Amino acid sequence: MNFVPFVKTRTRGKVNVSSVTLAHGGGGKAMKDLIDDVFLTAFGEHACEPLEDQARFDLAVFAAHGDRLAFTTDSFVVDPLFFPGGDIGKLAVCGTVNDLAVGGAVPMYLSCAVIIEEGVQIDLLRQVALSMARTASQAGVQIVTGDTKVVPRGACDKIFITTTGVGAIPASLALGVDKARAGDAVLVNGLLGDHGAAILCARGDMALETPIASDCACLHELIGAILAAAPGTRFIRDATRGGVATVLNEIADGSGVSIEIEEGMTPIREEVKAFCEVLGLDPLYLANEGKIVVIVPPDQAEAALAAMRRDPLGLDAARIGRITSDQDSRVMMRTSFGGHRMVDMLVGEQLPRIC
Amino acid sequence: MNFVPFVKTRTRGKVNVSSVTLAHGGGGKAMKDLIDDVFLTAFGEHACEPLEDQARFDLAVFAAHGDRLAFTTDSFVVDPLFFPGGDIGKLAVCGTVNDLAVGGAVPMYLSCAVIIEEGVQIDLLRQVALSMARTASQAGVQIVTGDTKVVPRGACDKIFITTTGVGAIPASLALGVDKARAGDAVLVNGLLGDHGAAILCARGDMALETPIASDCACLHELIGAILAAAPGTRFIRDATRGGVATVLNEIADGSGVSIEIEEGMTPIREEVKAFCEVLGLDPLYLANEGKIVVIVPPDQAEAALAAMRRDPLGLDAARIGRITSDQDSRVMMRTSFGGHRMVDMLVGEQLPRIC
Structure with missing residues (x-):
């Protein structure tokens, strides 16, 4: 489920309960409301086509930055969710931006898949989403597609986030773990x-x-x-x-x-x-x-x-x-x-x- | 962590215990062994550069199939893990292949991020990885990069998988949820x-x-x-x-x-x-x-x-x-x-x- 459905044709949904229920993972109205209210509100309406299950980009967008596509993924399961200097949302964006950047890629777009435990406070989820949005905005990357799943109480520890990133690698670059030489x-x-x-x-x-x-x-x-x-x-x-x-x-x-x-x-x-x-x-x-x-x-x-x-x-x-x-x-x-x-x-x- | 490190220069690691421990998520030797033994053995050595934290592809590879990149993600948390007609691994590959295909994209590459509960049997993990590999191979897509995290017993329900896919959309196609018309x-x-x-x-x-x-x-x-x-x-x-x-x-x-x-x-x-x-x-x-x-x-x-x-x-x-x-x-x-x-x-x- 893309994070950008229903932007243009519907009123944005609103979550009217204080904590996440299994209904928020059911694929119906409650789930759309959660995505609208928490994630879309934080991430905004982005470059990709609305209402679809996938983000789409002209290849030319990548070609403007390089000749290769970089593709990397990471799950974040940090405990506690909030800590001095950051939180799971900031970590999930920085981690994937860095995994793209260390290969020399210009980080461009992220996907974000969130697994949520039943009973998690909506406000906590909102804080995490806002932190992701803020970090992405500062880094100049866009969160363009995503997924939410809700699992029963006890089946996960509050929130797990998987971010996947794509970016373009400039033609001149050829970094590699096999390239170190004596004297370096x-x-x-x-x-x-x-x-x-x-x-x-x-x-x-x-x-x-x-x-x-x-x-x-x-x-x-x-x-x-x-x-x-x-x-x-x-x-x-x-x-x-x-x-x-x-x-x-x-x-x-x-x-x-x-x-x-x-x-x-x-x-x-x-x-x-x-x-x-x-x-x-x-x-x-x-x-x-x-x-x-x-x-x-x-x-x-x-x-x-x-x-x-x-x-x-x-x-x-x-x-x-x-x-x-x-x-x-x-x-x-x-x-x-x-x-x-x-x-x-x-x-x-x-x-x-x-x- | 890419699933293809250490392929060329090291002997493949072997897991010598029967169930997953927290050490398998620690970033050190136990984790490399798990990735080598379970995931690399199943997924094989693929098109992307070995030893790196990201998969890399010439943009020309996508341009051969279309003019746009499709990008989609989904987490899979199905309970039970195995069921008549499939398992979480098959589901995780088919789900993302389908999310690419419904937009008209040619599915090409997948990433795979696995969150594993401490205590899960290595053999069970191996079955899931082999199922992913078999499904991907039949579908003509490659699993090219991934991540593994291990959480303590009780912090997740056995195995969660997040797959993210990229593919190319042929230039002629313009499917859209906004395109239905009376009579269709x-x-x-x-x-x-x-x-x-x-x-x-x-x-x-x-x-x-x-x-x-x-x-x-x-x-x-x-x-x-x-x-x-x-x-x-x-x-x-x-x-x-x-x-x-x-x-x-x-x-x-x-x-x-x-x-x-x-x-x-x-x-x-x-x-x-x-x-x-x-x-x-x-x-x-x-x-x-x-x-x-x-x-x-x-x-x-x-x-x-x-x-x-x-x-x-x-x-x-x-x-x-x-x-x-x-x-x-x-x-x-x-x-x-x-x-x-x-x-x-x-x-x-x-x-x-x-x-």
Whole structure:
């Protein structure tokens, strides 16, 4: 069910109850009212044809930005739904915008499928929809089609959102996880681990004096600036689930290279460090929702760093290491004490439901 | 997370436990193993670039089929997961293929985001993935990117799947819910209500001697045949949640027309009729997952019907009514007794979680 039915020919429906019932998932009038009142009101009437079950775009719209289509999807099941620095709606938009942007794509259109638990307050749903709309608007993307399902009380945990994004990749770009080479610099755009720490705190398991805020943000403009300043950029990936350690291992595997990072160069907030020490966590494995790992040739590293630091989302950008060799697929960290330790792929679970 | 990472450079991961744990959603090695072993094994290595978080396609691939991109999404939360005639995996592929096809698009690529409850058996997940793969392969579409999330026991009901599809719309086509005109014929491709009845039966609420099978099927070839035989076709929609009654009301609203259908012409299986009588349900509101409503100009109705009947998915195709006037936006049924009754939009809930 497209989010844009009935815009032109009908009066918009209104939800006249305070919480979601199974009728809101039944396909009839109650469902149209929910879509009209909550989602259409938030998302507005968009570029695609109204009254249809699918959004439609001239291929020329994409061709204006590039020669390839990028296509990516992500489900968001974060608990709690609202946390310092963001909420599930903001996360669902930023996450998919970033998954498009890290491949060099211009993020353009999103779909949004929401699974709602019976009994969820309509006002809560409205807040989430408005947060999605605000985030999309700031990012310059449109939410153009969607779906709502309602499941009985206990069959899901309040709200799950799946966003899927399409965008266009400029003809000149060829980023790839297989493109890192010995000598390349490893950069990040700022302080690591804030999102994972924020979610754990927000769950109320800890009582911190100053709560840590999630870094949840759309990074496509920052990425655009990096690619303009450092056109030789090899690869960019957002360090979400599994953290920076996981991304570095993916690059080591994908390019068949070894990577060395320096503990002393890795930007981590003092509160997050302290928090990790108390819980026995490694901040390198904490999720981020506004941080990317960037691999650039050594002679473009300063230009990329400077471009990042000109963006509010890259003020604490840092060079954290380099590709040391074209073999072995190993990630090492030089510790502050001068020793070395392996930074392996996360084996078990570190933090569930952080995105 | 794309379903195609690590294909080229790593040995495929293996899941060595029998049920899903939270670690399988953590972003680390356990998650890669799950994706490798269950999803990649089922879906295979596809056209898109390996090792990336997004699928990428030359725009030319779409341009070869049309001048517009179609984009649609749907979540599937059906209970039970397996039922006569299908399962959640088949449903998730057919549903999105059909949402593309009803707009005239050639279905091409799907994304697949799976939310899994901790404790779900790996074998069950494997069955669902294989069913998706088989259905996609039969339909000629590729599942090219995806995401997996794991939520704690009790936070979702086993498995939810969100599929999003992209396809190309041929330049000549301009179907629209606003295009029905007085005199047009209203066609369906076969027996109505099977899916809704099948799900209710499969839930074990009834003990029928012969269980009713879902009509779940991909309809793009049938739709292609209709459009070739009846190029003047105004509009096609699949009659899923809310049934044929809801689709007819959407057309009445969208085109501002009145529709009359004939009870005696509406093809419904005897078992479904009996089932509905016992439960006090109206089969016109029962969900279908392999049935479409087709609006065609009167002089192309026979050609469209003949085209449908040549397809195994349209053997019981029927003309069920016509557009009676260009005003009033009302749907009426002429009953078998010669009277008339309103066929309104479903107001409350008829059947939850049928798709």
